[in-house]
Amino acid sequence: MSEATSPGRFVFDLPHAEAALALAGGPSSATLRQLEALTGTKLVLRGLQLEISGRPNQLERTAAVVELLRKFWQEGESISPVDLQSALQALDTGRNQEHEAMGQQVLARNQRGSLLRPRTLRQKAYVESMERHDLTFALGPAGTGKTFLATVLAVRMLTERRVERLVLTRPAVEAGERLGFLPGDLQQKVDPYLRPLYDALHMLLGQEKTAALLEKGVIEVAPLAYMRGRTLAESFVILDEAQNTTPAQMRMVLTRLGERSRMVVTGDITQVDLPPGQLSGLVEASEVLDGVEGVAVCRLTSADVVRHPLVQRVVDAYARRDKSHPRREARPMRRSMGRSAPG
Numbered sequence: 001m002s003e004a005t006s007p008g009r010f011v012f013d014l015p016h017a018e019a020a021l022a023l024a025g026g027p028s029s030a031t032l033r034q035l036e037a038l039t040g041t042k043l044v045l046r047g048l049q050l051e052i053s054g055r056p057n058q059l060e061r062t063a064a065v066v067e068l069l070r071k072f073w074q075e076g077e078s079i080s081p082v083d084l085q086s087a088l089q090a091l092d093t094g095r096n097q098e099h100e101a102m103g104q105q106v107l108a109r110n111q112r113g114s115l116l117r118p119r120t121l122r123q124k125a126y127v128e129s130m131e132r133h134d135l136t137f138a139l140g141p142a143g144t145g146k147t148f149l150a151t152v153l154a155v156r157m158l159t160e161r162r163v164e165r166l167v168l169t170r171p172a173v174e175a176g177e178r179l180g181f182l183p184g185d186l187q188q189k190v191d192p193y194l195r196p197l198y199d200a201l202h203m204l205l206g207q208e209k210t211a212a213l214l215e216k217g218v219i220e221v222a223p224l225a226y227m228r229g230r231t232l233a234e235s236f237v238i239l240d241e242a243q244n245t246t247p248a249q250m251r252m253v254l255t256r257l258g259e260r261s262r263m264v265v266t267g268d269i270t271q272v273d274l275p276p277g278q279l280s281g282l283v284e285a286s287e288v289l290d291g292v293e294g295v296a297v298c299r300l301t302s303a304d305v306v307r308h309p310l311v312q313r314v315v316d317a318y319a320r321r322d323k324s325h326p327r328r329e330a331r332p333m334r335r336s337m338g339r340s341a342p343g
Helices: 017-022 031-037 057-070 070-074 083-092 096-103 121-132 146-159 184-203 205-217 248-256 283-287 309-324
Strands: 002-006 009-012 042-046 047-053 134-137 167-170 219-223 235-239 262-267 295-299
Touching: 002 262, 009 167, 017 042, 017 070, 031 042, 031 057, 031 083, 031 096, 047 057, 057 070, 057 083, 083 096, 083 121, 096 121, 096 167, 121 134, 121 146, 121 295, 134 146, 134 283, 146 167, 146 184, 146 235, 146 262, 167 184, 184 205, 184 219, 184 309, 205 235, 248 283, 262 283
Parallel strands: 134 262, 134 295, 167 219, 167 235, 235 262
Antiparallel strands: 002 009, 009 047, 042 047
16 A cells, blocks of 8 residues: 655555565665655665655656556566556556556566566557557567567467468668678578577567477578568568668568468668669558558657666767757678579
């Protein structure tokens, strides 16, 4: 329970030690210090009681934030700076009920037993778009959960037998590097570019189960070149790093979608590795298809970054620079990858 014990003071009774540790943000009480900085209140954790002190308006706002995040800390989930900012934004914009619903929106558990759910209102809208639409575009900076949330939903749909297989793909475009000088065949050359997709699968399913499903062909992780000429039926398809597709490649992969399938296309249009002057297929498709029935376009921002807090500040700093100064990029070296797989 929670109650105002005296003017300028509010107390939350916490259910167990795990909730107290989650709300504190670890032994250093990092979460409480961040909430103090955001609200101007003083927070002290005494055993299983959280004491909040401050002016009446500060007190009300801080208590409302803690209450909005109850589903998180009550389950022992750590509270991140993004969680605090998301709750405050919901309060300030009158979207409390949406935020409370987000706390109920558990997608899965990872291999360590942690609950996986959207952490911001835009992430919540993104998950709901993927559930309702056959084709969803997710544009946003690194660390906003675009690919991870799509993979979580894909694994859940596979587990529930709503799809028969998962297909995860991305273009093999070098960020200023030359794959032609790497050893091995095409698959071995592009495997490092597919590693983030493998990492997400390992977190959700574990390495052994992921390997077994890959062996059976239930999960396929492949470069975009391998998609040509195929029809992907009863599949959940994720195209990652789509900012590095050309318009022709994007049109090719979008038309692979077969019956009872859905596709999620993710990318960050500020990190295009295509040659200068080459239009990104993601930029074009998100404009051309926005508003088409069955298609959703979701745009995440730096406020949705769920990695290290510094990542959000890095994204914002580069955004300010890009806004005030035109981007200057050296022309990337010509690729030398050999021939693509036949369609």
